[in-house]
Amino acid sequence: MLERLSGWGRHPVVEAQQSFSEDLASITEDASLTRGLARSYGDSSLPLPGARAANSTRADRILSFCDDTGVLRVEAGFTLEEMVRVFLPRRWVTPVTPGTQFVTVGGMVASDVHGKNHHVEGCFGQHVLSLRLRVADGRILEIGPENEPHLFCATIGGMGLTGHILEVVMQMKRVSSPWIYGESERVESLEELVGKLRSASAEWPYTMSWVDSMQRGKSLGRGIVMKGRWADAHEAPSDPPAEKKRLEFPVDFPGWVLAPWSMRAFNLAYFYKHVPRQKRGILHPLTFFYPLDIVGQWNRVYGKRGFVQYQCVLPVDGDSELCRRFFETLSRAKVGSFLTVVKDCGAEGRGMLSFPRPGISVALDLPMRGEDTQAAVDALNEVVLSSGGRIYLAKDSLTRPDHFTEMEGDRLTEWNRVRRLWDPSGRIKSAQSVRLLGDES
Amino acid sequence: MNVVFLGATKGMGRALSRLMAERGDRLFLMGRDVEELRAAVRDLDARSPGEENSNEECVAVCDLLDGSSFGPAFDKAVDLLRDIDTVVVTAGVFGTQDAIESDSDLRDRILQGNFVGTIQFCEEARRRLLERGGGRLCVFSSVAGEKGRKPVVIYGATKAGLTKYLDGLDARYHGEGLRVILVKPGFVKTGMTEGLDPPPFAGEVGPVAASVLRAIDKEKAEVYVPGIWRLVMTAIRMLPKQVMRKIKF
Numbered sequence: 001m002l003e004r005l006s007g008w009g010r011h012p013v014v015e016a017q018q019s020f021s022e023d024l025a026s027i028t029e030d031a032s033l034t035r036g037l038a039r040s041y042g043d044s045s046l047p048l049p050g051a052r053a054a055n056s057t058r059a060d061r062i063l064s065f066c067d068d069t070g071v072l073r074v075e076a077g078f079t080l081e082e083m084v085r086v087f088l089p090r091r092w093v094t095p096v097t098p099g100t101q102f103v104t105v106g107g108m109v110a111s112d113v114h115g116k117n118h119h120v121e122g123c124f125g126q127h128v129l130s131l132r133l134r135v136a137d138g139r140i141l142e143i144g145p146e147n148e149p150h151l152f153c154a155t156i157g158g159m160g161l162t163g164h165i166l167e168v169v170m171q172m173k174r175v176s177s178p179w180i181y182g183e184s185e186r187v188e189s190l191e192e193l194v195g196k197l198r199s200a201s202a203e204w205p206y207t208m209s210w211v212d213s214m215q216r217g218k219s220l221g222r223g224i225v226m227k228g229r230w231a232d233a234h235e236a237p238s239d240p241p242a243e244k245k246r247l248e249f250p251v252d253f254p255g256w257v258l259a260p261w262s263m264r265a266f267n268l269a270y271f272y273k274h275v276p277r278q279k280r281g282i283l284h285p286l287t288f289f290y291p292l293d294i295v296g297q298w299n300r301v302y303g304k305r306g307f308v309q310y311q312c313v314l315p316v317d318g319d320s321e322l323c324r325r326f327f328e329t330l331s332r333a334k335v336g337s338f339l340t341v342v343k344d345c346g347a348e349g350r351g352m353l354s355f356p357r358p359g360i361s362v363a364l365d366l367p368m369r370g371e372d373t374q375a376a377v378d379a380l381n382e383v384v385l386s387s388g389g390r391i392y393l394a395k396d397s398l399t400r401p402d403h404f405t406e407m408e409g410d411r412l413t414e415w416n417r418v419r420r421l422w423d424p425s426g427r428i429k430s431a432q433s434v435r436l437l438g439d440e441s
Numbered sequence: 442m443n444v445v446f447l448g449a450t451k452g453m454g455r456a457l458s459r460l461m462a463e464r465g466d467r468l469f470l471m472g473r474d475v476e477e478l479r480a481a482v483r484d485l486d487a488r489s490p491g492e493e494n495s496n497e498e499c500v501a502v503c504d505l506l507d508g509s510s511f512g513p514a515f516d517k518a519v520d521l522l523r524d525i526d527t528v529v530v531t532a533g534v535f536g537t538q539d540a541i542e543s544d545s546d547l548r549d550r551i552l553q554g555n556f557v558g559t560i561q562f563c564e565e566a567r568r569r570l571l572e573r574g575g576g577r578l579c580v581f582s583s584v585a586g587e588k589g590r591k592p593v594v595i596y597g598a599t600k601a602g603l604t605k606y607l608d609g610l611d612a613r614y615h616g617e618g619l620r621v622i623l624v625k626p627g628f629v630k631t632g633m634t635e636g637l638d639p640p641p642f643a644g645e646v647g648p649v650a651a652s653v654l655r656a657i658d659k660e661k662a663e664v665y666v667p668g669i670w671r672l673v674m675t676a677i678r679m680l681p682k683q684v685m686r687k688i689k690f
Binding site: 063 | 630
C-alpha cells in the first residue's frame with residue numbers, strides 16, 4: 001500500500017510503502033531503509049518512490065537497564081519521550097538530547113544528534129556503547145568501538161545508510177535533580193551574541209541562543225542567550241516535574257500567514273517579551289529542552305507547502321565576521337527565517353560523517369517557496385563552503401550534491417568506502433542518498 | 442492490582458500492560474512464545490516503580506488454540522502472585538474474509554481461538570476469580586461482533602459469540618462478585634490491522650490503553666475504544682441488509 005511520506009518539514013513528499021511491526025528484525029529483512037518518527041526535516045527518512053521502508057516505532061521495548069551503572073539497552077524504536085517519562089523521575093537522563101523528544105533512539109544514532117551541551121558532552125554517539133545492526137546482506141551484527149569499529153563509526157551519523165539499527169546500548173547520566181536551573185539574557189548585536197555564547201559555554205553545561213534574524217545592520221544578530229544546568233537537589237522543588245499538556249495544531253495555515261510582516265512581528269514580540277534583560281530561576285526540563293514540543297504538529301504553521309530547515313556549522317574561532325557574512329547573505333535572500341538558533345559547537349565526535357565540528361552552528365527555518373528557497377540555500381551553502389564549514393543532513397532537503405561533496409571532501413570518501421564494504425550492491429538507500437551521494441534511483 | 446494478562450507482548454496489550462506496570466500493579470504474563478514473554482517482563486520491570494527486578498519467572502506459555510495449557514498456566518500464576526484479582530485478555534486471532542478465502546487453516550484458527558479458546562480461557566479465569574470471592578475479567582472483543590459485514594464475516598461471527606458469552610457471564614455472576622469489562626475496540630492501528638486502509642476514527646494504542654485502564658478501574662461493564670465507535674456502530678447496526686450488501690465497510 002502506497003502512502004505519502006515526508007519528513008517534519010513536509011517537503012519533499014514521496015509515495016512509498018512502510019511496514020510496522022513489533023518485530024523489527026523481520027520487517028528490515030528486505031527493506032531499503034529504516035525510519036522512525038520521521039522528525040528529520042528533509043528527505044533523510046524517505047525511501048525511494050515505490051520502495052519500502054521499515055518503520056521502527058513499534059519496536060519500542062526497554063531490553064535492560066542497570067540502576068547502578070546507568071547502562072540502558074533498548075530497541076531502536078524506543079522514543080526519547082518515553083526515556084524522559086520513565087527515567088527522569090529516577091534522575092537518569094540521556095547525556096545528549098536534541099531539541100525535540102519525539103525522536104527514536106535509533107534516529108538519534110543515525111543522525112548523531114547534538115544538543116545545547118555539545119561543547120561539553122559531544123554528540124549522542126559519544127555515549128553509545130554498542131549497536132545491533134542488520135547489514136545489507138541480511139546478517140545481524142553486534143557492533144561497537146571494539147567490534148567492527150569502522151562500521152560502528154560509519155553508522156553513528158550515517159543516516160541509516162550503513163544498515164538497519166535494531167538495538168542501541170547507551171550510557172545514561174545521573175543528575176542531581178530532575179529540574180533545570182537556567183539564566184537568560186538579551187543581547188543587542190551579533191558580536192555580543194557570539195561573545196556571550198562563548199563565555200557562557202566556559203561556565204555552563206547547556207547553552208544556546210535565539211536570534212532575531214529579521215533585523216539588519218547594527219542590530220543584526222540581536223537575540224537571547226540561554227544557559228542552564230541541572231539544579232542541585234537543595235534548590236529544586238521536591239516534586240518531580242509534572243507531565244505537560246500538549247496542544248495540537250488543528251489546521252494547516254494558509255500560505256499568506258507566514259509573510260515577512262508576521263515573522264517580523266513574532267520575532268519582535270519574542271525579543272521584547274524577554275524583560276528584564278536578565279532572567280534566572282528553576283525551569284521545567286521540558287520547557288528548557290523542548291519548548292516547541294508543547295504544540296503538536298507545529299509544522300502546520302508553514303501550510304501545505306512545508307518548510308526547510310537549514311543548519312550549518314561555521315568554523316568560527318573568536319571573531320564573528322564570518323557569522324555576520326552569513327547573516328547578511330541570509331538577509332539578501334527572498335525568504336526569511338522564522339526561527340533562528342545559534343549554538344557554539346565543541347570537538348568532533350567519533351561519527352565519520354557526523355555534522356558538528358568546532359565553530360558556530362546556525363539553524364534556520366525557511367518557508368518552502370520553490371526557487372526562492374533553493375536560491376537562498378545555494379547562497380548560504382556558498383558561504384559555508386568557502387569558510388570550510390558543513391551542513392547537517394538531518395535537516396537538509398535542498399543542498400546540491402556538488403556543494404555537499406566539496407564540503408565533506410575526504411570524510412565522505414572514507415565513509416563511502418566503509419559503506420560500500422558492507423553494502424556493495426547499494427541495497428540500502430534513501431531519497432537523500434540518491435539526491436546527495438549519487439546512489440542509483 | 443494483581444493481574445494475569447494474556448496478550449501483553451504486542452499491540453494494545455503491550456500498551457495496557459505498561460500502564461499497569463508503571464503504576465505499580467503486579468503482572469503475570471501468558472502467551473505463546475516464552476522468549477517474547479520474558480522480553481515483555483523485562484520491559485515492564487524497567488518501567489515499574491518497584492525496586493525488585495526479578496519477575497522473569499512471572500510468565501507461562503499459554504495458547505488460545507490449546508485448552509490444556511490454561512490450567513497449568515493459572516496454577517503457576519497463583520503460585521507466584523498468590524492472589525489474582527484481575528484477568529485481562531487482549532489476545533485473539535485476526536483475518537479478513539479475503540485472507541480466509543485462500544487459507545482455510547486461518548479460518549479454523551479464528552473460529553477455534555476467538556470463540557472456543559477464549560471462552561474456555563474465560564471459564565478458567567471465572568472459576569479462579571469466583572473462588573476468591575470475585576474479581577475483574579477484562580476481555581477484548583470487537584465492534585466486528587456487532588453486525589455481519591463483508592470484510593470480517595468469520596472474524597465478526599466469533600466476536601459476536603464472544604460478546605454474547607460475556608454478556609451472559611455478567612448477567613449470571615455479577616451478584617457473586619465477578620466484574621466483567623467487555624472492551625469493544627474499533628479500528629486501532631496495531632499489527633492486527635497492518636496493511637488495512639485505516640478508516641476515519643482509527644485509534645492509536647496509547648489513548649486506547651488509557652481508556653481501557655480507566656474502564657477496569659471503574660469496573661465499567663462495557664467500553665468502546667475509541668469512544669466514537671459507540672456512535673459509529675449505532676448507525677451501522679441500523680443499516681438494512683440491502684445496504685450491507687452494497688457497501689464495502
